[in-house]
Amino acid sequence: MVVSCPGLCCPDGRPRDPGDFGDFGDSGDFGHLEAARLLERVIAVVTGFCPKVEVVEPGVCAFGARGPARYFGGETALAARIIAAVADLVVESRVGVADGLFAALLAARGASPASAASPGRAADSSSAILVVPPGGTAQFLAAQPVSVLADQDLAGLLKRLGLGKLGEFAALPARDVASRFGDAGEYAHRLARGLDPRSLAARPPPADLSVAQEFDPPESRAEPVVFAAKALAEQLHAGLAARGLTCVCVQVRATWADGRESSRLWRHDGLLSAAGVADRVRWQLDGWRPTPGDGAPSDREADAGQHPEGGIAVLRLSPDLLVRAAGQQLALWGETVVSDRVARAAMRVQAMLGHEAVLRPVIGGGRDFADQVTPIPFGEKTEPRLAADQPWPGRVIGPAPSLVYPAAHEAEVTDDAGEIVTVSGRCMVSAAPARLAMPGEPPRRVTGWAGPWPLSERWWDPAAARRRARFQLATDDGRAWLAVVQDGRWLIEAAYW
Amino acid sequence: MPVGESGPSAVPGAAPGSGTLPVLPALRELLPRGGLARGSVLAVAEFGLLCLALVAGVSADGAWCGIAGIPEAGVLAAVGLGLDAGRTLLVPDPGPAWPQVVASLLDGCELVLLRPPARAPAQVRQRLEATLRRGRGVLLVTGDWPGAQVRLRVVTQRWTGLGDGHGRLRACCAEVVANGRGEAAMTRTRWLWLPAENGGVAVADPRDLPADFPFDVPAGLPFTQASPALRAVSNG
Numbered sequence: 001m002v003v004s005c006p007g008l009c010c011p012d013g014r015p016r017d018p019g020d021f022g023d024f025g026d027s028g029d030f031g032h033l034e035a036a037r038l039l040e041r042v043i044a045v046v047t048g049f050c051p052k053v054e055v056v057e058p059g060v061c062a063f064g065a066r067g068p069a070r071y072f073g074g075e076t077a078l079a080a081r082i083i084a085a086v087a088d089l090v091v092e093s094r095v096g097v098a099d100g101l102f103a104a105l106l107a108a109r110g111a112s113p114a115s116a117a118s119p120g121r122a123a124d125s126s127s128a129i130l131v132v133p134p135g136g137t138a139q140f141l142a143a144q145p146v147s148v149l150a151d152q153d154l155a156g157l158l159k160r161l162g163l164g165k166l167g168e169f170a171a172l173p174a175r176d177v178a179s180r181f182g183d184a185g186e187y188a189h190r191l192a193r194g195l196d197p198r199s200l201a202a203r204p205p206p207a208d209l210s211v212a213q214e215f216d217p218p219e220s221r222a223e224p225v226v227f228a229a230k231a232l233a234e235q236l237h238a239g240l241a242a243r244g245l246t247c248v249c250v251q252v253r254a255t256w257a258d259g260r261e262s263s264r265l266w267r268h269d270g271l272l273s274a275a276g277v278a279d280r281v282r283w284q285l286d287g288w289r290p291t292p293g294d295g296a297p298s299d300r301e302a303d304a305g306q307h308p309e310g311g312i313a314v315l316r317l318s319p320d321l322l323v324r325a326a327g328q329q330l331a332l333w334g335e336t337v338v339s340d341r342v343a344r345a346a347m348r349v350q351a352m353l354g355h356e357a358v359l360r361p362v363i364g365g366g367r368d369f370a371d372q373v374t375p376i377p378f379g380e381k382t383e384p385r386l387a388a389d390q391p392w393p394g395r396v397i398g399p400a401p402s403l404v405y406p407a408a409h410e411a412e413v414t415d416d417a418g419e420i421v422t423v424s425g426r427c428m429v430s431a432a433p434a435r436l437a438m439p440g441e442p443p444r445r446v447t448g449w450a451g452p453w454p455l456s457e458r459w460w461d462p463a464a465a466r467r468r469a470r471f472q473l474a475t476d477d478g479r480a481w482l483a484v485v486q487d488g489r490w491l492i493e494a495a496y497w
Numbered sequence: 498m499p500v501g502e503s504g505p506s507a508v509p510g511a512a513p514g515s516g517t518l519p520v521l522p523a524l525r526e527l528l529p530r531g532g533l534a535r536g537s538v539l540a541v542a543e544f545g546l547l548c549l550a551l552v553a554g555v556s557a558d559g560a561w562c563g564i565a566g567i568p569e570a571g572v573l574a575a576v577g578l579g580l581d582a583g584r585t586l587l588v589p590d591p592g593p594a595w596p597q598v599v600a601s602l603l604d605g606c607e608l609v610l611l612r613p614p615a616r617a618p619a620q621v622r623q624r625l626e627a628t629l630r631r632g633r634g635v636l637l638v639t640g641d642w643p644g645a646q647v648r649l650r651v652v653t654q655r656w657t658g659l660g661d662g663h664g665r666l667r668a669c670c671a672e673v674v675a676n677g678r679g680e681a682a683m684t685r686t687r688w689l690w691l692p693a694e695n696g697g698v699a700v701a702d703p704r705d706l707p708a709d710f711p712f713d714v715p716a717g718l719p720f721t722q723a724s725p726a727l728r729a730v731s732n733g
Contacts, residue, residue: 286597342561345605346586349598359587361572373572375587382583398658398665399692400574402546406589432662448659450666472666478654480666494571496666497545497654 001065001075002056002104003046003082005039005093035059038091045085049078060108062101069097079129098132100196103141106148107132137194142167149188154181166192207243210318211235218257218311225254225312226282232317233277240319247319252281254288257310262288264351265320267379277317279344283351285312346378355379364388367395367455369404369482369494394455396470401482401494408491412437413446413473413483423469423485427454436475436483438492444475452485518607518635520554521578523698527673527687528647529680533608535633538626540645544612546574546691547651547673548639550698552610553578555635556585560607565591565599567612567639577696590614596621603634612639619643647677654691668694670701 039059046061047053050068055061065075072078079095086093096107111130132140144166146158163169169177170192177189190196211232219225229252240246250272253263266272266280338346346358359375364384366372372395374385386392413421415431422430429452437443451471458464466486474480480496517532525531533539533555541548544567556562557579564570568589576582586606591598595614602609603625617625622644629636638645651671658667671691676684688701 339561339605342586342605345601345603348601348604349588352594352598352601353588353590353592357588357590357592359589361582361585361587363573363576363582369571369573373582375589378586396665398667399669399696400571400577402549402571402574403544403569404571404573405569429662448656448664449662450659450664451662472659474656474659474666478656478669478671480656480659480669496656496669497651 001069001079002060002062002096002101002108003042003086003093004060004096004105004108005042005086005091006059038089041089042086042091042093045089046082048085049082056101056105060105062104065097075131076129079131083128092128094128094130096130096132098140099134099137100191100194102191102196103132103137103194106144107140109148138170141192141194142170149191151184151188154184154188157181170194207239209236209239209243209245209322210316211239212314212316214314215312218313220311222282222285225285225315226278229281229315229317230274230278232315233272233274236277236317236319237274240322241325244325245319245322246325248321248323249319250277250280251316251318251320252277252284253314253316253318254281254285254312255314255316257313266347268319280347280351281315283348287351287353343379350378365390365392367392367457369396369401370406373404394453394457396453396472396482399496401496403495403497405493405495408484408493409438411483411490411492413471413490420490421485422488423452427452427469433471433473436473436481444477444479446473447476448474518555518560519558521550521557521698523689523700524550524554526700527649527675527685529677533635533637534646535635536630537646538629538636538638538642538644539647539649540638540640540642542640542648542650544570544639545651546571546578546669547649547671548610548637549575549580550578550691551637552608553580555608556580560584561586561605563588563602563606563609565602565609565611566595566614567610570610574692578692578698596625599625599636600628603628603632603636606634608635608637610637610639617642645677646679647675647681649673649675651691652686668692 035058039055043053043055043061046063049072050063050065053061053063065078069075069078072081075097079097082095083093094108094111096104096109096111098104098107107130111128142165146155146163146166146169148166149155149158158169163172169189172189174186174189174193178186181188213228213232215225215228233250236250247268249265250268251263251265253261255261262284264284266277266284268277272280349358356377358378360378360382362374362376362382362384364372364374364386365388366386371386372388374383376382412435413433414435414437415421416434417431418435419431421433424430433446433449435443436446449471452469453471454467454469456465456467458466469485471483471485472480473483478497481492482494482496484491484493516535517528517530518535519532520528533551539551541551549571552562552564553575556575559581561584562580563586565588570587572580572582572585572587575585586602588598588602591614593614595611596617599609599611622642625636626644650673652674654669654671656666656669658664668690669692670688672686672688673691674684674686675681690699690701693699
């Protein structure tokens with residue numbers, strides 16, 4: 001049996017009959033993605049009647065009708081039910097039934113489209129069904145024009161030879177067809193005689209390898225959930241191992257009674273034990289735990305029942321990115337091997353604060369001290385933002401500052417007369433800096449200074465261009481500062497002490 | 498510049514035991530057992546290069562280190578002192594649940610440098626100290642920590658190399674004072690180049706100090722009493 005949805009087929013540019021659309025949707029120019037999604041839903045509907053469905057081409061699926069037809073009381077009755085069910089998705093469909101896939105496809109194409117795809121008019125669907133009786137396939141095919149063959153070159157040749165109908169082509173001896181037309185001709189000849197070149201490759205529906213546990217009543221304490229997670233993880237691993245698979249990631253999804261969800265992917269690589277998965281569930285739940293006001297690590301029992309979410313209703317573990325279990329091989333050379341202990345600690349903190357909260361510094365190049373360190377979230381590929389092997393003229397040489405402020409601090413640098421020290425366009429300083437004042441701190445006397453060191457970066461890019469003059473200042477408290485003048489303002493970028 | 502590099506031979510009887518994490522050679526004399534005792538808390542009065550030098554010494558030995566609550570930590574300066582950036586975890590903002598974050602980091606790292614975002618109540622401190630004793634790690638806190646075994650403080654410091662509109666920062670001479678409880682009860686004072694001109698940390702000789710060094714150091718230290726005529730140092 002072949003179910004064809006004309007509105008969903010042929011996204012590859014074959015001419016579409018505008019009439020095929022019926023009142024499907026509002027317009028014919030829906031995107032491929034939308035069509036694919038709709039097709040997926042249609043397939044799901046058809047799968048409800050028969051689990052083993054083969055998608056033949058976009059918009060067309062086929063399945064063996066014998067079993068389901070007997071169950072639903074005949075092929076016509078089954079087809080009517082399918083058309084009605086698909087019409088619920090506002091998709092018109094046609095059904096063809098024949099002994100082979102090719103004939104059934106032609107039958108579905110030959111069935112006149114259901115006049116309107118509305119659920120209320122499913123009774124009219126009989127015109128959208130064409131059933132070729134058992135044994136009548138050869139006769140049905142004989143009346144078809146040769147142009148129905150997919151091989152249009154062959155169809156044209158046959159037409160020029162005076163063979164207009166498939167029946168005339170089928171009447172030729174198979175041996176002569178093979179010697180004259182080759183493999184393609186033999187294949188078409190088999191189709192024309194109603195013999196299927198292959199059987200339906202209907203695969204059983206994919207097994208659901210995810211495991212879940214419901215908590216009724218919802219569980220507000222973490223311990224029982226983590227305990228259940230351990231059993232679930234064992235179940236998940238057993239299911240994967242039975243199929244010779246392993247997963248790269250495992251998704252832990254906890255649903256609270258009020259409908260909120262916490263979903264997180266954890267690296268698995270087939271290395272995690274059930275207890276390891278349970279640990280990750282615990283960290284994930286810890287991360288969602290409302291933080292106590294005093295910031296103290298509180299007992300789990302102490303704040304049990306304080307969950308505003310009302311407890312966990314469902315815990316589901318889904319394997320992600322399945323791969324064949326082929327064992328593990330570590331690289332001989334490479335980056336610093338992150339030991340299990342460190343990875344656990346880092347991931348635990350990530351579970352509490354988020355992925356971006358745990359960083360690994362990578363030393364790169366750049367003219368600013370802040371640019372030379374690229375913080376990379378733990379678990380990601382460590383690569384500096386700016387290459388370290390470039391010369392970077394204009395960078396400050398000498399000892400690196402022990403404090404590099406993520407956001408430069410505002411400051412005021414004044415001379416002996418109390419005027420703000422300015423730097424001219426020709427990089428001349430108005431006067432020697434005498435005092436450094438930062439908001440909220442008493443002013444410091446400048447005991448030594450050097451500069452200005454001009455730095456003009458990315459003048460070709462108006463968005464990123466910066467013109468600055470840098471100074472090193474030493475103050476009477478024994479500290480030293482890296483200050484810049486940009487747009488007439490003084491900023492402290494880094495400090496030395 | 499005659500900078501006295503403090504080699505292992507210069508440290509009398511301070512072979513780091515298995516119960517300590519190693520520090521840079523110049524810092525050994527400041528610490529009671531020539532290293533950071535595992536399971537202990539050290540407090541440094543203020544975040545600065547001294548903290549990074551302590552972390553760098555441990556990291557140079559191959560241990561993992563964590564830096565929590567210090568977004569402005571100059572990783573580059575620490576790398577210059579020996580920090581292995583590949584074995585460093587940064588948690589710039591540990592948030593209100595910082596005790597749990599630090600406890601988790603201590604599970605994976607030998608040393609955690611922490612600036613607590615808020616004042617730690619006694620109960621929180623005791624919990625963290627118990628975690629430390631179990632895990633044999635070291636917690637290095639900047640700021641005040643009442644239970645710290647060793648407290649370190651930079652009393653005086655002075656940068657060399659900057660003139661009046663010329664030069665550049667080259668080295669910093671600092672006086673570091675360590676005291677604490679138990680075996681660290683004796684106050685130790687050392688002059689250090691922090692950093693030295695070659696980028697490391699070295700023991701400073703009082704005679705190398707700049708001539709105009711402001712001697713507002715507490716009286717009574719042997720060094721100030723015995724200070725001979727100070728020799729000026731040229732900083733090219």
